[in-house]
Amino acid sequence: MEVNEIDWLRWQRLVNTVAEMFNAPATFINQANIKGIEVIIASERPGTRYAPGGHCGVDTNIYCHHVVKDAKELYVRDASTDGKWLDNPEYTEDNYASYLGMPICWPDGSVFGTLCVLDTHPTDYPETYVNALGVIKEVIDSDLKHLYRENQLLTLSYTDPLTLIYNRRGFDDLMSNTRELAKRLNRQLVLLYFDLDHFKATNDRYGHQVGDEHLKTFANTLKHNSRTCDLVARWGGDEFVVLIHAESLASVSLFNQRLANALTELNTQPAIEYSIGYAIIAPSDTRDNQTLLDIADQQMYTQKQAKQTTNPHR
Numbered sequence: 001m002e003v004n005e006i007d008w009l010r011w012q013r014l015v016n017t018v019a020e021m022f023n024a025p026a027t028f029i030n031q032a033n034i035k036g037i038e039v040i041i042a043s044e045r046p047g048t049r050y051a052p053g054g055h056c057g058v059d060t061n062i063y064c065h066h067v068v069k070d071a072k073e074l075y076v077r078d079a080s081t082d083g084k085w086l087d088n089p090e091y092t093e094d095n096y097a098s099y100l101g102m103p104i105c106w107p108d109g110s111v112f113g114t115l116c117v118l119d120t121h122p123t124d125y126p127e128t129y130v131n132a133l134g135v136i137k138e139v140i141d142s143d144l145k146h147l148y149r150e151n152q153l154l155t156l157s158y159t160d161p162l163t164l165i166y167n168r169r170g171f172d173d174l175m176s177n178t179r180e181l182a183k184r185l186n187r188q189l190v191l192l193y194f195d196l197d198h199f200k201a202t203n204d205r206y207g208h209q210v211g212d213e214h215l216k217t218f219a220n221t222l223k224h225n226s227r228t229c230d231l232v233a234r235w236g237g238d239e240f241v242v243l244i245h246a247e248s249l250a251s252v253s254l255f256n257q258r259l260a261n262a263l264t265e266l267n268t269q270p271a272i273e274y275s276i277g278y279a280i281i282a283p284s285d286t287r288d289n290q291t292l293l294d295i296a297d298q299q300m301y302t303q304k305q306a307k308q309t310t311n312p313h314r
Contacts, residue, residue, distance in 0.1 A: 014029075021129070022129060024117045024119045025119060026042070026050070028041065028042050028115075028118075029115055030064055030114045036060065049094050052185050063118075067102065067111075073101070073102045076098060078122035079098070097121060097122055106144055117133065158170025165232050166234070167234060168234075176289060179281065186283050188246055189245060189280075190251060190279070190281065192243075193241055193297050194240040196214065196239075196272065199238040218274070226244065275304035275307065
């Protein structure tokens with residue numbers, strides 16, 4: 001599950017409150033994912049040395065990895081007294097000698113990530129402080145539980161019944177949240193707009209059953225060639241949209257090439273062809289969603305018109 005619907009400002013306030021309560025230079029909410037441990041919320045204090053989007057790989061010996069692996073609280077009062085932290089860059093490079101962290105969990109008990117407090121000096125927190133951090137951890141757990149339930153309820157209303165990917169409503173609602181998350185993490189997005197070529201002719205010649213199979217095949221191929229953090233939707237009819245995290249414009253060409261190759265390998269009869277347009281969304285982009293969709297749609301239409309001019313009998 002993605003966490004696009006989280007109230008990020010609320011989580012930021014919680015993290016800042018913890019940092020002030022512990023008088024600690026750094027407090028974080030981290031997510032455990034394929035990158036390792038990734039910072040998603042960081043305290044806004046001078047001593048906070050990691051920013052949202054930063055991460056440590058799965059093989060790096062950092063405090064949070066032990067919390068995630070063991071799914072339990074970890075309190076390191078003074079890292080200098082335990083040799084296991086001698087290769088921990090948080091201690092050896094950033095001088096975080098004290099660590100108190102707790103696992104944040106999904107409703108099924110699996111670990112989402114950590115809530116943690118770090119200090120450059122040894123600490124001896126009273127039990128009341130540790131308990132207070134546990135209460136705040138439970139608040140965050142509750143947010144994830146609410147998110148899970150909301151996603152379960154929205155699954156039907158957000159899903160296209162034919163292709164089983166997001167429908168227009170689902171995509172439209174989640175696009176704004178995805179943009180907000182990308183802005184926080186300073187990541188670029190690209191909106192891709194697809195339209196199947198010759199779809200009406202396929203329906204007329206082969207029947208709607210074949211047309212429906214083409215729609216399902218194209219949707220499945222789009223989904224298979226996208227990452228879990230990308231949004232994939234049927235916009236309506238034979239139009240599809242995808243919102244991808246893209247570091248550069250080269251990502252568009254790479255995505256397009258993967259998709260075209262995958263469709264060619266399927267060898268459907270008739271072949272599934274498409275036109276594509278896109279709009280680049282920088283983290284600071286203030287244009288509304290509809291404007292971006294219109295830009296990508298127009299670019300797609302221009303490509304489709306060029307094809308028809310080149311091959312007027314197709």
